[in-house]
Amino acid sequence: MEVLDKALEILRAYPLCDSCLGRQFAQLGFALENWERGRAIKTLVHMKLVSEYRSGADVLNDLVKLAKTHQPTRRFLSTVGVKAEEEKCYICGGLLADVEKYAEKAAEALRGVEFETFEVGSSLPRDILEREGEVVKRFLITTGESIKHEINRRIGRELLRRLPGKKVEKLRPNVVVKIDFTTGDVSVLKNPVLLEGIYLKLSRRTSQAKKFGGVKATLLEKLQYVRDIFGGVEHVIHAGGREDADARMLGTGRPVVVEVKQPARYRADVPPLVDSDVVFKPIGYVNREEVRRIKEKAKTDIKLYRALVLSERPLTAEELSKVSELSRRTVVQFTPRRIKRLSPKKKRVRMVYDIHARLVSPHVFELYVRCQGGLYVKEFIHGDGGRTTPSVAEILNAQLDVLELDVLAVE
Known part of the structure; x- marks a missing residue:
């Protein structure tokens, strides 16, 4: 048998315990532990060699090699006056015992x-x-x-x-x-707990993760209760995109995954959070691949924004209707001046699908923009000094300032 021949070749060169010998043939036979497989192989080799020895074959040296890690063979050799010493396994040194x-x-x-x-x-x-x-x-x-x-x-x-x-x-x-x-x-x-949910942001003084300027609270702080429920030492959030701190996130909400690090437990009932700043509704547990999918999807999600815009000069309804020219247009944006320290020369190309405007007063109008995720909406409106083109300010030939911005839907 090929297995027995190969096993004998191995044992001639190295003393191997039952597990280490059987492991060389682990893919042969099922429902066997390696030590069972190795012991069975040694038993068959022992039977073969003893039979040949009794028939006069010169296999004494092979019997001595086998006896180093096989007690029955040592017992047999002792009956014919040959003493064989036990040796440690060459590979594991006895670890697997x-x-x-x-x-x-x-x-x-x-x-x-x-x-x-x-x-x-x-x-x-x-x-x-x-x-x-x-x-x-x-x-x-x-x-x-x-x-x-x-x-x-x-x-x-x-x-x-x-x-x-x-x-x-x-x-x-x-x-x-x-x-x-x-x-x-x-x-x-301890691998982290990854809990997916959706959130609404009702305050214009709440950011996702960092406090700065007039920000009084963060979504990260609000979701600390999730960390406490799982007994974690730290938590971070992974959101499907983000809105500015002074923009509200309304409508159906934005997906977010709360990652709780070093948790003490992995299953718990997490109630929703509702306060004057944030609403969070848990959905269920996800894996790391789902986190990546949520982040990637945010780049192509279609989002609906509402903006309240102030114009330096008075506008008429007829002038305002010109903004419809921006529907189904591609917008090229260089990193906004407000964040250009991060990547000053980066260019972003996004699609505006629909845009509608409603005059509130000669200097104020309401704007609804349905666009590809990742569009810098404020800059699309005021132009950012020419760093965004085309822009609403460019079409209207007016200096504009965004007074309010809300995300109404993430499609």
């Missing part, structure tokens, strides 16, 4: 954390990995698995036994138990 013991330390490290899913990760001494690589390369092993994979699986299985109701999750576990086999230390990496 009781690797499950680390599950106890892992379970202790997880005490006090309310989680549902976990994964096990490990860090091994370099010499173990180098020795494993040496064996794999020398014998061109294509049917095996890595020692780290075996260790993580075995400890994970033992943790499942000790922590009923928990599940192993490969892609996005709540927690990752990390075991350093160089130091013996066990640590727990």
